[in-house]
Amino acid sequence: MATTSRRTTSRAARRPEAVAAAHVPQRPLDLLAAVRDMMLIRLFEQETERQYKRARIGGYCHLAIGQEAATVGAVAALRPEDKLLTSYRSHGFALARGTSPEAVMAELFGRKDGCAAGRGGSMHLLDPARGYLGGWGIVAGQLPIATGVALAAVKRGEKVAVLCELGDGAVNMGAWHEALNLAAIWRLPVVFTVFNNGYGMGTSVEQSSAEPEVYKRAAAFRMPGERVDGQDVEDVYAAADALLSRAREQRQPAVLEVMTYRLRGHSVADAGTAYRTREEVAEWADQRDPIALATAKLLDAGVAQDELDRVAREAQAAVDAAVAFAEASPMPSADTLAEFVYGDPRSGEQFARMAPGAPAGEAAIVAQLQEAS
Numbered sequence: 001m002a003t004t005s006r007r008t009t010s011r012a013a014r015r016p017e018a019v020a021a022a023h024v025p026q027r028p029l030d031l032l033a034a035v036r037d038m039m040l041i042r043l044f045e046q047e048t049e050r051q052y053k054r055a056r057i058g059g060y061c062h063l064a065i066g067q068e069a070a071t072v073g074a075v076a077a078l079r080p081e082d083k084l085l086t087s088y089r090s091h092g093f094a095l096a097r098g099t100s101p102e103a104v105m106a107e108l109f110g111r112k113d114g115c116a117a118g119r120g121g122s123m124h125l126l127d128p129a130r131g132y133l134g135g136w137g138i139v140a141g142q143l144p145i146a147t148g149v150a151l152a153a154v155k156r157g158e159k160v161a162v163l164c165e166l167g168d169g170a171v172n173m174g175a176w177h178e179a180l181n182l183a184a185i186w187r188l189p190v191v192f193t194v195f196n197n198g199y200g201m202g203t204s205v206e207q208s209s210a211e212p213e214v215y216k217r218a219a220a221f222r223m224p225g226e227r228v229d230g231q232d233v234e235d236v237y238a239a240a241d242a243l244l245s246r247a248r249e250q251r252q253p254a255v256l257e258v259m260t261y262r263l264r265g266h267s268v269a270d271a272g273t274a275y276r277t278r279e280e281v282a283e284w285a286d287q288r289d290p291i292a293l294a295t296a297k298l299l300d301a302g303v304a305q306d307e308l309d310r311v312a313r314e315a316q317a318a319v320d321a322a323v324a325f326a327e328a329s330p331m332p333s334a335d336t337l338a339e340f341v342y343g344d345p346r347s348g349e350q351f352a353r354m355a356p357g358a359p360a361g362e363a364a365i366v367a368q369l370q371e372a373s
């Protein structure tokens with residue numbers, strides 16, 4: 001009888017070979033500021049895990065502990081006018097882009113003062129004022145939207161770049177091909193930034209991808225493709241800066257593969273040990289923790305340990321304040337349910353048509369509209 005074997009592939013905790021030109025960023029990265037952001041994100045997500053276990057947070061919840069350098073390095077390369085779209089593993093992106101920890105935590109709690117007014121939760125963070133056009137829950141769902149956002153920017157004559165983050169699991173979806181093909185044909189300013197953390201849920205990249213070196217897939221669309229060490233915030237920043245600059249100035253789309261690792265399970269419901277060994281996780285935590293790597297560089301450069309301790313204390317205070325804010329924020333009231341569903345402010349009418357006895361309701365609304373016009 002044929003048997004199936006679940007092949008697991010170990011992901012060694014070592015610096016991957018970068019496949020990128022040596023980029024010299026236009027503006028140097030402020031490494032201390034990057035460490036501050038990474039610490040905030042780490043502490044925020046550790047608190048998120050605690051609050052989830054206390055049932056303050058419901059629904060799906062995906063932590064990106066271990067991926068902070070990838071997130072902070074990529075976001076640091078964005079200009080204020082640029083746009084950002086990501087997958088559901090989105091807490092760090094909102095925080096790195098400047099959304100307040102209060103607004104993010106309140107969103108996780110489903111509260112009125114959350115950054116998506118309590119409608120989105122962990123997977124659907126949103127901050128249009130900062131160009132963060134969402135965490136998206138459908139794998140690869142954000143890709144065609146990012147292509148569309150880039151097309152809209154070109155049509156409006158805006159010189160902006162779009163950073164579209166996705167997981168390695170998204171590169172085998174049809175939307176990947178559609179979005180990259182159109183971006184290439186129309187020369188749209190979008191950088192598809194693949195956070196390759198080795199696994200899509202419990203399936204390794206090697207098990208699921210005929211070409212596991214994701215950056216090479218850019219060749220199918222005649223785009224530049226680069227791979228960078230995602231645990232080194234300076235490297236991620238330099239590569240993202242180069243590709244985003246070319247997108248902004250020359251409308252050159254690209255693929256950036258950021259090699260990283262998530263130290264937690266796929267979501268809070270996954271212990272993350274069925275498809276990888278405890279040793280593998282421990283090796284990444286001990287040898288390739290992005291915050292430890294960056295703080296070691298700062299200490300080497302003469303930054304005092306006291307200064308780093310102060311940064312960590314301030315980050316923890318910001319997280320504590322975020323929890324207090326979220327607890328105090330009210331739940332959205334039921335009569336605002338129809339708000340934010342459609343861009344059209346008349347969404348209330350559309351909801352009314354769906355109410356019990358809608359046909360009559362609809363007739364009345366149509367009559368009112370006719371009267372008003």
Ligand SMILES: Cc1ncc(C[n+]2csc(CCOP(=O)(O)OP(=O)(O)O)c2C)c(N)n1
Pocket residue numbers: 087089137138139166167168169170171197199200201266
């Ligand atoms: C279209 C679709 N299919 C399946 C799922 C369920 N699902 C959620 S996350 C995920 C794995 C995605 O992995 P990857 O893209 O590598 O991102 P990561 O979770 O590692 O950040 C799957 C299959 C989904 N959300 N959307």
